[in-house]
Amino acid sequence: MDSNYAIIVAGGSGSRMQTFLPKQFIKIGSKPVLMHTIERFHQYSPQLHIILVLPSQEIQTWEELCDQYNFTIPVQTVAGGPTRFHSVQNGLSAISAEEGLVAVHDGVRPFVSIETISQSFAVAKEKGCAITMVPLKDSIRRIDPTGNNFSEDRRAFCLVQTPQTFRLSILRQSFAQATDSSRFTDDASVAEAAGYAISLIEGSYRNIKITTPEDLIWAEAVISMQGNN
Numbered sequence: 001m002d003s004n005y006a007i008i009v010a011g012g013s014g015s016r017m018q019t020f021l022p023k024q025f026i027k028i029g030s031k032p033v034l035m036h037t038i039e040r041f042h043q044y045s046p047q048l049h050i051i052l053v054l055p056s057q058e059i060q061t062w063e064e065l066c067d068q069y070n071f072t073i074p075v076q077t078v079a080g081g082p083t084r085f086h087s088v089q090n091g092l093s094a095i096s097a098e099e100g101l102v103a104v105h106d107g108v109r110p111f112v113s114i115e116t117i118s119q120s121f122a123v124a125k126e127k128g129c130a131i132t133m134v135p136l137k138d139s140i141r142r143i144d145p146t147g148n149n150f151s152e153d154r155r156a157f158c159l160v161q162t163p164q165t166f167r168l169s170i171l172r173q174s175f176a177q178a179t180d181s182s183r184f185t186d187d188a189s190v191a192e193a194a195g196y197a198i199s200l201i202e203g204s205y206r207n208i209k210i211t212t213p214e215d216l217i218w219a220e221a222v223i224s225m226q227g228n229n
């Protein structure tokens, strides 16, 4: 039987959070953000192979945190790269299997639900990929290069989240084919540039990416509402 994998990318520096400690290690509730995220994937399936991508200079920090919090979920640690694209690429290189499914997920999205993870693997198995998204709640305007702005129909857009789950062969081929890695902010864009059709699944507004300081306030509120973290 083919194996399933999760590449949890946590190789960033968190410049928009403006904290000394990279945001993936900041404690929310009783433990660091990244431990919440990994727990969600382990809860989905204890058999899932989890590849954790970290900044090379922070691997020791992670090991110390695991000791401190008695965190024992097994993960394979891989050093990240200069951009998210390179970090995913490094994670992918750690997988030797030919076939299977791989979910790529931001380490700083700790509130992903088990249902979303499960649906993303099921849809990717059937259609080749599953990209999590939510509809827009606000109105939007397009700003052109001259600075003029125009209303747009928000129903024509969606906000893209992770997990972004693929057949391994599709993600491998997409990353191998990619040129100009600087234009890719997610994995769906890499697969799309390689010519693959992108299938979407609806996620949840709760699955935020912890990016700026106010996201931590929201995260603490969710944790205390859940009551078990």
Ligand SMILES: Nc1ccn([C@@H]2O[C@H](COP(=O)(O)OP(=O)(O)OP(=O)(O)O)[C@@H](O)[C@H]2O)c(=O)n1
Residues within 6 Å of the ligand: 009, 010, 011, 012, 013, 014, 015, 016, 017, 024, 053, 080, 081, 082, 083, 084, 085, 087, 088, 106, 107, 108, 109, 209, 210, 211
């Ligand atoms: N070189 C990088 C850059 C980002 N990421 C990961 O990709 C996810 C989404 O990126 P983002 O929120 O932009 O994180 P940072 O790059 O850390 O933040 P910032 O852009 O504010 O510096 C995060 O889990 C981050 O750790 C990564 O693995 N390797």
Ligand SMILES: C[C@](O)(CO)[C@H](O)COP(=O)(O)O
Residues within 6 Å of the ligand: 084, 106, 160, 161, 162, 185, 186, 187, 209
């Ligand atoms: C992958 C992602 O989280 C989907 O919304 C997002 O594109 C990451 O972007 P960032 O610029 O690295 O925050």
